Amino acid sequence: QTNYFRLTITPDAIGVELCGALKHVVAIAAGIADGLQLGDNTRAAILRLGFWEMFELMNELFPNRGVEAKTLEQSCGIAELFVCMSHRSDQPPALGSDMDLMNMILGRSLTAERRASVDNFEQPPLRRRRICVNGAEYAEVIYKILKSRNRLSQFPLFTAVHLICQHKLSPAQLIDSLQVHPLHN
Template sequence: MSFVIVMYVYDETHNDRNLVDYINKDHINPVYLPSITIPNNVIANSNIAEVVSDADIIVVAYPSRYVQWLIRQINGHVKENAYFVSFCKGLVLYSEENRVKLVSDMIREQTGKSCVVVSGATTAIEIAEQQFTEVTIGAKNYDHGSEVKRLLQTDYLRMVITQDDVGVELCGGIKHVVAIAAGVCGGLKLGDNTKSAVLRIGFWEMSELMKELFPDRGTDWLTIEQSCGMAELFICMSHRTDEVPDIGSDLDLINITVGHKLSRSGSSFSLQQFTKNSKRTYTDGVEYAKLIYKILTTRHRTAHFPLFTGVHRICQNELKPQELLSCLSSHPIHS
């Protein structure tokens, strides 16, 4: 390959040896994806300032809750003409202010740089194994979006560009709430008709919520039909185990697992204990459902979003999982 990828690796050890050393000398990461050989053009470095200082494109694939910390570490070290690419499937929550912010917006505001968004039904292990995968690129700057596609697209990783970067990023975040609903359906062992209906309702509410949260940003209904929307929701319905996802699989599936456990355990299930026991994973869907519910309540719009409202109430033990369907039976789309 004609380009070099410098990867920031947290200063972590395994068997008394730094992960950076494993990656640069043995081309493996024994902790994360140990079965995958890392290409020679990937160089690991635990000094984040050095990682970004000579980069033309800075790719961020961090949990959204840590991106602000990341930006603080790199500000002042980024090249003038560099731009960002965000793979973050999450949102920045401001609970006290009843609002959400896109990760890409935070990057733009705090760095003054352009940011392209990439999202879709992707798992690290399957891409590393070169299994056929689709992703969506959201880019207002078409030149940057085209360059990202040129650099990343392969025979097995196919990419579609849209200017609706807001819609692409929102799909990656708010689908966590629909994933909990999917998990509830799976835990209750509901039939395919019911699960399909819940999936479609979630699809519709996601589209409406995109317009509700960012009414002036030009979100497009067609965006949700891309990999960042529809394909992500299919994954929500395909996960049928209570096991916490392995590192390298889609950790978004943790929200489906939460739905499974809520439907079977009810009020005896402790979200706090589950999160504590599930190391390196986050139940983002619970937090997102709570803040979205607060926003909708303030705007008197909860009746327009029965699924998102119902998921929040189930997570707070205000609604039995079995009662979710009664909420959906009077959904506004059936009027």
């Protein structure tokens, strides 16, 4: 700890790990919104709804343990989610240094005229640079868990990101998932 940096210790290791993973799925959604040129208000909605889905999914996965809301209020939660959605560059990051940016770029490229595939991000030259796009992998795992529990409709943002990454939903339909979000009911 210094006069300009403060550490906060939390015993919620599971919550910290989940925040670190789930933010990448939300980053893809933000990248899709950027690629569609939907503007900052849409990005703000994605931030808010993505944060809500993160919290709800953490409770869904660990119902008996409970999720410490304070964990999501810390740097690993809302702060990290905000930072990962703040990237505006289209240039791949150096040597795997920034998975947040890579997930944003994946989201943007899914909206391109020739829609990218998640597999394209594993091909040279990106593979040589050891760039990892794990948001799509997390979205797939989340989708499978939610589908097995018949809970897809409660997590429309996470569901839409997976389906868009799999080319089963058009990127423009991301807005539909925001408009019918259970948080609005």
